[in-house]
Amino acid sequence: QKEVEQNSGPLSVPEGAIASLNCTYSDRGSQSFFWYRQYSGKSPELIMFIYSNGDKEDGRFTAQLNKASQYVSLLIRDSQPSDSATYLCAVNFYGNQFYFGTGTSLTVIP
Amino acid sequence: GAVVSQHPSRVICKSGTSVKIECRSLDFQATTMFWYRQFPKQSLMLMATSNEGSKATYEQGVEKDKFLINHASLTLSTLTVTSAHPEDSSFYICSARGRRDSYNSPLHFGNGTRLTVT
Numbered sequence: 001q002k003e004v005e006q007n008s009g010p011l012s013v014p015e016g017a018i019a020s021l022n023c024t025y026s027d028r029g030s031q032s033f034f035w036y037r038q039y040s041g042k043s044p045e046l047i048m049f050i051y052s053n054g055d056k057e058d059g060r061f062t063a064q065l066n067k068a069s070q071y072v073s074l075l076i077r078d079s080q081p082s083d084s085a086t087y088l089c090a091v092n093f094y095g096n097q098f099y100f101g102t103g104t105s106l107t108v109i110p
Numbered sequence: 111g112a113v114v115s116q117h118p119s120r121v122i123c124k125s126g127t128s129v130k131i132e133c134r135s136l137d138f139q140a141t142t143m144f145w146y147r148q149f150p151k152q153s154l155m156l157m158a159t160s161n162e163g164s165k166a167t168y169e170q171g172v173e174k175d176k177f178l179i180n181h182a183s184l185t186l187s188t189l190t191v192t193s194a195h196p197e198d199s200s201f202y203i204c205s206a207r208g209r210r211d212s213y214n215s216p217l218h219f220g221n222g223t224r225l226t227v228t
Contacts, residue, residue: 100154
């Protein structure tokens, strides 16, 4: 298996704060990167994806990619209690091999 | 679009029996199917990747004779857990990619199957 690592957490932030989630990956051949949210007992839901270096914003979410450092992050602004979930980083190696990180559990405290 | 249907959502079986899980792409042709397994409080672990009409490629440590994967058509893939044991109890999730998906496209996930072996 390819290596995809996330800060394990759990991470707790107060409502309205910024939550920062990090992910590193082992293979420089990685092509695209995805952030999924998973609620207990459910399948992952796509939040956003990124494949170019830099930042990509979508509403309250910002993904940041640094291929030189093999690092991808997700920022959640104005965190809400409904954002409480496990966040999974997924990396697409060589076009058709998807591997997931260990996941970070996020709790947003009202 | 890009709906993946997985069935059953829950199954309980006795140790030693076999269980089949179906994964269907409802509105696209799934050229590649991925099968994942997830134990409680752990991440998704890729079990195997299958391309339509080809044998599945299994990840290291996954027994291909125990977890039989068939991808005979562009809309259906099945995972059969043979001679199931309690340690096979897990959440199994399929996902798919279609002809129109690029390498940047995300996976389309089924809703998962909760398998409990007693």
